[in-house]
Amino acid sequence: MTIDRAAIGAAPSPLPLSARRIIFLYLGMLIVLLAFGGPSGGLIDIPVSFLLKNRLHLEAHEVAHFRLITAIPLYLSFVFGFIRDVWNPLGMRDRGFMLLFGGINALLYVGFAFVPMTYSTLLVAVVVLTASFLFVASAQNGLTTTIGQQHAMTGQISAVWNVFLSVPTVGALLMGGMLSGMLEAESPDRAIRILFLVGAAIMAAIALYALWKPKDVFDNVRIEDGPDRHPVTDMKRLLGHWPIYPTLLIWLLWNFAPGSTTPLQYHLQNTLHATDAQWGLWNAIFAASFIPTFIVYGLLCRRFPLKTLLLWGTVAAVPQMVPLLFIHSVTGALIAAIPIGLMGGVATGAYLDLIMRSSPRGLQGSMLMMCGSLYFAVTRFGDVLGTSLYDHYGGFVVCVIAITVVYAMILPALLLVPKNLTATADGDASGNPPGRLGVAIEGDSL
Numbered sequence: 001m002t003i004d005r006a007a008i009g010a011a012p013s014p015l016p017l018s019a020r021r022i023i024f025l026y027l028g029m030l031i032v033l034l035a036f037g038g039p040s041g042g043l044i045d046i047p048v049s050f051l052l053k054n055r056l057h058l059e060a061h062e063v064a065h066f067r068l069i070t071a072i073p074l075y076l077s078f079v080f081g082f083i084r085d086v087w088n089p090l091g092m093r094d095r096g097f098m099l100l101f102g103g104i105n106a107l108l109y110v111g112f113a114f115v116p117m118t119y120s121t122l123l124v125a126v127v128v129l130t131a132s133f134l135f136v137a138s139a140q141n142g143l144t145t146t147i148g149q150q151h152a153m154t155g156q157i158s159a160v161w162n163v164f165l166s167v168p169t170v171g172a173l174l175m176g177g178m179l180s181g182m183l184e185a186e187s188p189d190r191a192i193r194i195l196f197l198v199g200a201a202i203m204a205a206i207a208l209y210a211l212w213k214p215k216d217v218f219d220n221v222r223i224e225d226g227p228d229r230h231p232v233t234d235m236k237r238l239l240g241h242w243p244i245y246p247t248l249l250i251w252l253l254w255n256f257a258p259g260s261t262t263p264l265q266y267h268l269q270n271t272l273h274a275t276d277a278q279w280g281l282w283n284a285i286f287a288a289s290f291i292p293t294f295i296v297y298g299l300l301c302r303r304f305p306l307k308t309l310l311l312w313g314t315v316a317a318v319p320q321m322v323p324l325l326f327i328h329s330v331t332g333a334l335i336a337a338i339p340i341g342l343m344g345g346v347a348t349g350a351y352l353d354l355i356m357r358s359s360p361r362g363l364q365g366s367m368l369m370m371c372g373s374l375y376f377a378v379t380r381f382g383d384v385l386g387t388s389l390y391d392h393y394g395g396f397v398v399c400v401i402a403i404t405v406v407y408a409m410i411l412p413a414l415l416l417v418p419k420n421l422t423a424t425a426d427g428d429a430s431g432n433p434p435g436r437l438g439v440a441i442e443g444d445s446l
Contacts, residue, residue, distance in 0.1 A: 012149065012150055012151055012152035013150070013151055013152075014151055014152050014153070014427055015151045015153070015220060018216075019216045019220060020151075020153065020156070022214055022216035022217065023147060023216060023217050023220070024156075024160045026212075026214055026216075026217045027140075027143070027144050027147075027157075027160065027161070027164070027217075028160060028163075028164035029164075029209070030098075030140050030206075030209065031140065031144075031161060031164040031165050031168075032164055032167065032168045033202060033205055033206045033209060034136065034137060034140055034206065035165055035168035035169055035172060036168050036171075036172055036202050037105070037133070037199055037202035037203045037205075037206060038130075038133050038137070039126050039129040039130050039133060039199065040070075040071070040074065040126075040130060040376075041169070041172055043171075043172035043175055043198070043199075044195060044198075044199055046172070046173060046280055046283075047191070047195050048122070048126065048195070049063060049067075049265070050276050051117075051122070051188065051191065051192070052066055052119075052122075054276070055188050055191075056119055060262050060263065060266045060387050060390070060391065061384075061387050061388075061391065063262055064261075064262045064380075064383050064384050064387045065384070066119075066123065067261075067262070067380055067383060068380045068381070068383070068384055069123060069127075070123055070126040070127050070130065071130075071376045071377075071380045072127060073127060073130040073131040073134055074130060074134070074372065074373065074375075074376030074377075074380075075373050075376055075377045075380075076373060077134055077137075077138070077369040077370070077372035077373040077376065078366060078369050078370040078372075078373045079369075080134040080135055080137070080138045080365075080369055081138045081141065081142065081365035081366040081367070081368060081369025081370060081372070082231075082234075082235070082363075082365070082366045082369070083135070083138070084097060084135070084138040084139055084141075084142050084365035084366075084369070085142065085225075085234065085362065085363050085364070085365045085366050086225075086229070086231050086234065092210070093139075093223070094139035094140070094142060094143040095139075095210045095211075095213065096139075096210075097135050097136055097138065097139035098136055098139050098140075098206055098207065098209065098210035099207050099210035099211070100135075100207075101132055101133075101135035101136045102136050102203050102204070102206035102207030102209075102210060103203075103204070103207040104132050105129065105132040105133050105136065105203040105206075106200045106201075106203035106204040106207065107200075108128060108129055108132055109129065109196045109197065109199040109200035109203060110196070110197065110200045112125040112128075112129065112192075112196050113192065113193045113195075113196035113197050113200065114193060116189055117188045117189050117191075117192045122192070125196075129199070133203075134369070134372075136203075136206060137369075137372070138365045138368075138369050139365070141364070141365055141368035141369055141372070142364045142365030142368060142369075143221070144157060144161060144368075145157075145355075145356045145359055145364035145365075145367070145368050146221060146224070146364045147217070147220065147221060148356045149356060149357070149359065149361065149364065150220070150221065150222055151220065152426065152427055152428065153426060153427065154353050154356040154357050154426065155297070155298070155301025155302065155306070155349075155353045155425070155426030155427075156298055156301065156302070156426055156427075157356065158297070158298075158301070158349045158350075158352040158353040158356065159294050159295065159297050159298030159301065159349055160298065161352065162290065162294040162297075162345075162348060162349055162352065163291055163294045163295060163298075166287050166288065166290050166291050166294065167291070169284075169287045170284045170287045170288045171284075173280050173281075173283040173284040173287060174280055174281065174284045224361050224362035225362050229362075234362070234363060234366075237360055237363065238360055238363050238366055238367070241358075241360045242418070243357075243358040243417070243418050243421055244358050244359075244360075244367060244370075245416075246413060246414075246416035246417045246418075247351075247354050247355055247358040247371075247417065248370070248371065248374055249413050249416065250351060250354070250410055250413050250414065250417075251351060251355065251371050251374055251375065252374055252378050253406055253407065253409050253410045253413060254317075254347065254348075254351055254407070254410060255374070255375045255378050255379050255382070256378045256379070256381075256382040256406050257321075257379070257382050257386075257403050257406065257407075258382040258383070258385040258386035258389060258399060258402045258403060258406070259382075259383075259385075259386025259387070259389060259390060259396065259398075259399025259400070259402060259403060260321070260382070260383075260386065260399070260403060261379065261382075261383045261386070262383050262386070262387050263383075263386045263387050263389070263390035263396060263399050264324075264396065264399070265279055266390070267390070267395075267396040268282060268330065268333055271396070272327075272328075272329060272330050272333060273330065274330045274333070278330055278334070281334060282333055282334055282337050283337075285334055285337040285338060285341070286337040286340055286341045287341065288341065289337060289338045289339070289340065289341025289342050289345075290341045290342070290344060290345040290348065291345070292342065292345065293342055293344075293345025293346050293349070294345050294348070294349055296345070296346065297309065297313075297345065297346050297349030297350065298349075300346070301349070301353065301425060301426040302425055302426045302427050303425060304425055305422060305423055305424055305425050306350060306353055306354065306357070306421075306422040306423075306424070306425070306426075307414075307417075307419070307422035307423060309346060309349070309350040309353075310347075310350045310351075310354065310414055310417070310422060311411075311414060312346070313345075313346035313347035313348075313349070313350045313351075314347050314350075314407075314410050314411055314414065315411070316343050316344075316346060316347065317343055317344050317346075317347035317407060317410075318404060318407045318408050318410075318411070319343070319404060319407075320340055320343040320344050320403075320404075320407065321340060321400045321403045321404060322400060322404060323336040323339055323340055324336060324340070324396065324400050325397060325400055353426075354417065354421070354422065355367065355368065355371055356368075357421050357422070358421065385402075386399045386402070389402060
């Protein structure tokens, strides 16, 4: 590796369309694989939730508590992101994390596939698998954000990221629901074995994917650190970076959504009598309905400043869950999932764009995984609160009211975001200053 002194504090440099397309394809394929292979994703998580509900006969609050406990590594996602920022495994940086921990995660899936299923063993398996998986996720998060920042394309990256994430999410939810139905005919031990062996195959594919090193991707990444870098200094720089705080507040409010997970599942299945497959279908339609507005965001972000998209995306998203107040059948719920998803797309794209713009240079993994920590903490605790509201107030209406009130609080939070961070459209390098860097290193060691 050679040190490029001219790259110290370099301004973002827009890339030609041909290079951007290769970058979008590479990152998109990686995002797809991770979405299928993650233990907290739809392909694994949905069947696990049904095993807990249908085979272990847990009540709603017991399922919520299981999710709360198994999310412990997710609450600590920031730690994995910080390790990504300061460690260079195998001398391959992000590709090293993908190769090393993709392989480890695959082996763990195989090992747990042959452990007899009980509540305790399933809980331990999900916790350990999640911890290993987060090393791979931190590499993808950090690499994606770094490219977006260095080439003034955080908005386009946000749109591509969300679209590629939504496609496997839809597929995982559909297959997760159907897989759960298929596994009903199997013994619990055999059902878990099949599920975990599928996860092992996907994580092995990610490890192999790390061997590919397209020049359009990695030759356009400046490594934003140097030999004198120190973790304590990095931590101080991260915590002293003001733009992250309003961004984290907005992300917290957007993802809290008390009642949108376990209470909604129990409302659809116990009140409206939806099947496992229909619950998976509802989530798939909901996720798919975001895609058109993600694509719209990818077009709008190059025409309008981020501040405009943040405002109007939030205005559209505040009443997102209100359609659920007017449904009285499974068919109505499936139809309502379409506008619910459409209303949240621009806001989600804008918030992810803001997160990437807010990240301190050289600490992108820490910032993105910090958002991951916050996401899982607030969604799990929001799920517990929503379940409590659902159980104690006898219905789902109170959950919709609570979600709407929380979303409305995002509007005043937008006033806290530094204006220079959101004043420009995507592709305008003047609005995305590089910040203070140590030494930028061109290329990768392998």
